[in-house]
Amino acid sequence: MDDTRAARILALVRAIPSGFVQTYGDIDPRAPRLVGHVLAATKLKVPWHRVVRADGSMTQGHVQLERLRKEGVPLRGKRVDLSAARLPRDITLGMTRKRKTTR
DNA sequence: AGCGTGACAATTA
DNA sequence: ATAATTGCCACGC
Numbered sequence: 001m002d003d004t005r006a007a008r009i010l011a012l013v014r015a016i017p018s019g020f021v022q023t024y025g026d027i028d029p030r031a032p033r034l035v036g037h038v039l040a041a042t043k044l045k046v047p048w049h050r051v052v053r054a055d056g057s058m059t060q061g062h063v064q065l066e067r068l069r070k071e072g073v074p075l076r077g078k079r080v081d082l083s084a085a086r087l088p089r090d091i092t093l094g095m096t097r098k099r100k101t102t103r
Numbered sequence: 104a105g106c107g108t109g110a111c112a113a114t115t116a
Numbered sequence: 117a118t119a120a121t122t123g124c125c126a127c128g129c
Contacts, residue, residue: 006126024111031124032111039110041127048110059110108128116120 005031006038013039016050019072020087021080023054056080 005028012027024032036059039048049064050071056079058064065075074081 004126025113028125029112031126033109033123034111034125034127036110037108037126041109051110053110054112106129109126112123114121116118 005034006042009035009038010042010044010046013046013048013051014044016047016087018050019085021050021052021068021073021082021085022087023052023056023082025054026086026089027051052080052082056082056085 009027012022016022024035027035032054035051039046039051049058049060049067052058052068056076058080062078065078065080068080068085069075074084
């Protein structure tokens with residue numbers, strides 16, 4: 001059903017549990033820009049602060065870092081420790097098992 | 104109906 | 117390590 005990638009993106013972002021984060025590329029490796037725009041265009045409130053860039057940093061502001069730290073996300077200096085905070089897609093996708101384009 | 108924009112990523116220099 | 121360039125999909129005008 002559904003949807004378009006935008007809907008899936010929102011669903012994934014909302015599915016991110018506290019203490020974990022995901023990168024835009026993990027949500028949509030084909031169009032990470034889309035993720036950003038969708039989150040900006042969506043009327044739903046999604047925890048963007050749980051979505052960080054591929055290098056673990058964020059575009060919003062380091063203030064969000066404090067917020068992530070409060071959630072229990074392992075931070076590595078100025079970046080998020082993706083090695084430990086990145087949420088495996090097997091879990092999120094485990095619910096729907098979606099496939100994005102063939103690669 | 105078309106063009107530009109956007110919370111990015113990956114590659115090359 | 118940083119800087120610049122290209123590709124991507126959906127939305128807004």
